[in-house]
Amino acid sequence: MQSRRAQGFTLIELIMVMVVMAIITIGIGRFVSLGTEGYLQTRDREQLQSQARFAVERVARELRNAVPNSLEITNNSQCLSFKPIQYGGDYINQSLTDITAIIGFVAQTAAPIFQSYMQLVINPQKLQDFELNNHQVATVTAINIGTETNQWQFELDGQHRFDSGSLAQRFYTYTHSVKFCIEGNSLTRTTIDNAGTQSQPVLLSQYLDSSLSMFTVDNAALARNALVAWQFTFTRNGESSRYNHTVQVMNAP
Known part of the structure; x- marks a missing residue:
């Protein structure tokens, strides 16, 4: 006659094992989920900062080649245009x-x-x-x-x-003008030739907060050339990054 120990698990024992396994599975799943969320947030943050650095550097580089006193702010400080030197x-x-x-x-x-x-x-x-x-x-x-x-x-x-x-x-x-515009949550670049033909806007960056982003120009004075400043605020996944930059247009009339 077989002993009671050799007959297998009781129902209570099986239920306890299932409960313990469920707890372990939930814990492992939550750990993996937190790791994945952290990776995705880090990736999105790096992409946002990369876009911001590219946008700031692109505007700064082009402005250094602007014809003197060709700077213009329009659309409630949301657009900056100038004529690049040929x-x-x-x-x-x-x-x-x-x-x-x-x-x-x-x-x-x-x-x-x-x-x-x-x-x-x-x-x-x-x-x-x-x-x-x-x-x-x-x-x-x-x-x-x-x-x-x-x-x-x-x-x-x-x-x-x-x-x-x-x-x-x-x-x-x-031969043309360049216009940078904050449109919605994007920064775009457009060229307009001297005949008035406008190109299709090129997307430079996304996730801009237009209410906190703008261009300003301090026109040239006797002691210095014109200063162009802009503030870009990027927002994604509840996080915001603000970039303030100023460029002096070195070319003189």
Whole structure:
């Protein structure tokens, strides 16, 4: 006759084992779940910071190549636009009255290439100086080689008179404008050529809090060039990161 011990487990014993296994399983599952959540939060945080650093650096780098005094804030401080320098140099014209070309030396060593809707500006002091009916800007129709090394002749669309010259005899050319905009929770970049054709917005970053993000411009003064500041606040999964950055536009009229 078999002993009672050899007959197997009782129902109570089975229930106790199942309860203990359930507790262990729940504990292990919770531990794995916490680890997974921590990994996902860390990954999202790194992605958010990477996007923020990219956005700040992208805006800063492009602003350093802005034509002087071409900065403009629009849309309740949510958009910043400016004209990037295509070519810059020093002109040697003795007079800027009734001329058909600007002759000068460009800073770049490579030969300048003519592009449609290229415009040339001298001594811009305000946004109105970039309007075509103003006497500080002219349309370029061709670029011809000069008589000296790295000297070029920028042909203008007819006889032109510049109201004021540059103290350093600088000139700049540009073919388009760049606009950075905070739209909803995104930062976008758009280009607008001098003919008015606008490109499709390019997404630079997401998760922006537009109510806490903005651009500001402190225009140039006698003692310094213009300062551009922006505040970007990124929010994701209940966490916020704020980035404040200021860039001085070093190019002078």
